Amino acid sequence: MWRWYFSLLENSQRYGIAWWIQKLLLVFSLFYQAGIRLRLLGYRWGVLNIYRVPIKVVSVGNLTAGGTGKTPFVEWLAKALQKFLPSDYICLLSRGYKQLDSGVNDEYLLLQQNLPSIAHFTGKDRVALAKTAYEQGYRLAILDDGFQHIRLQRDLNILLLDATNPFGYGKCLPAGLLREPMYAIQRADVVILTRVELCPPTSLAQLEETVLTYKALPIFWLKFSLRRCYELFRGTAYTLDSLPPLFAFCAIGNPRSFLLLLEHYQITPLGCQIYPDHHIYSQKDLDKLIQQAQRAGAKGLLTTQKDAVKIQFLRSSFPVYVFELEADLVKGEETFQSILRSLCSSDR
Known part of the structure; x- marks a missing residue:
């Protein structure tokens, strides 16, 4: 189903039922954009309130519906901020969308695993979370997935654009993947192009030019590499050349990026199963994946770390291999570090 939906977004149809579905999605997209415009006008005209809290807020978000590599960048950002502030002054704020039975979601589990010394507050009311964090002694909050959360005033607004599909097929949901029109770039303080390792420099230069037509602002490049x-x-580490034939699966916002990553590392899975973003895996799901893999002739499953934290509590004698990524700024790191240093040393 999800592969079919992404195929529908990628390929313009000229006939058949797919053409009619695309036109219907465009109609829904127009209503969606109208709602977005009304909401933004509400904040501009003061009908909706923007709250400023004592704690400094760094927002990290994206224009498209997931899949920009936001979570590994948040990990990188939290570690970078620890050069200028103690870790017990820094915290994370997130919505906690699609929680597991434990009361937390996949992003929380992943960040808890990779950032054990950073406190993480989750809940619908990010303003209340920020106030609570300040009362508990924290002085800087990273607002995860906060670009559209205008209700909370921020000191630095970071916008991530996935270089492999920066503008979600150029249309707003559901006809494309844009959460809001491209002119929203104007709200950003800095833009970070992610997954630059998967794109030629000429494409990245063109993308920078497009961004700068909306606003003159600093642009940085972020790459992901295999940690x-x-x-x-079993926790056993493997080199890529020692991996057996694999069947891939994922439940992330941009599944195409996972397939591009495998291609980048010259791994060709015998099949791939795509689930909706933040899908909560059951034992039945895992058993079915194992059956699919075995029918395809695979000797193991392959997935992302974000998926792995959700299936680690399930049972499997069939190997499940995990790609764990790390982020690294490859263009403008010194400038970006200077921005963070100024933010941490300034008064509210």
């Missing part, structure tokens, strides 16, 4: 590959239930 390690390991088997989930």
Whole structure:
């Protein structure tokens, strides 16, 4: 279903039922954009309130519906901020969308695993979370997925654009993947192009030019590289050339990026199963994946770390290999560090 939907977004149809569905999605997209415009006008005219809290707020978000590599960048950002502030002054704020039975979601589990020393507050009311964090002694909050959360005033507004699909097929949901029109770039203080390792420099230069037509602002490049590959239930590390034939699966906002990553590392899975973003896996899901993999002739499953934190509590004698990524600024890191240093040293 999800592969069919993404195929529908990628390929313009001229006939058949797919053409009619695309036209219907465009109609829904127009209503969606109208709602977005009304909401933005509400904040501009003061009908909706923007709250400023004592704690400094760094927002990290994107224009498209997930899949920009936001979570590994938040990890990188939290570690970068620790050069200028103690870790017990820094915290994370997030919505906690699609929580597991434990009361937290996949992003929380992933960040908790990779950032054990950073406190993480989750809830619908990010303004209340920020106030609570300040009362508990924290002085800087990273607002995860905060670009559209205008209700909370921020000191630095970071916009991530996935270089492999920066503008979500150029249309707003559901006809495309844009959460809001491209002119929203004007609200950003800095733009970071992610997954630059998957794009030629000429494409990145063109993307920079497009961004600068909306606003003159600093643009940085972020790449993702493989930190390690390991088997989930045994913890054993593997080199890429020692991996058996694999069947891939994921439940992330931009599944195409996962397939491009595999291609980048010259891994060709025998099949791939795509689930909706933040899908909560059941034992039945995992058992079905194992059956699919075995029918395809695979000797193991391969997935992302974000998916792995949700299936680590399930049972499997069939190997599940995990790609764990790390982020690295490859263009403008010194300038970006200077921005963070100024933010941390300034008074509210």
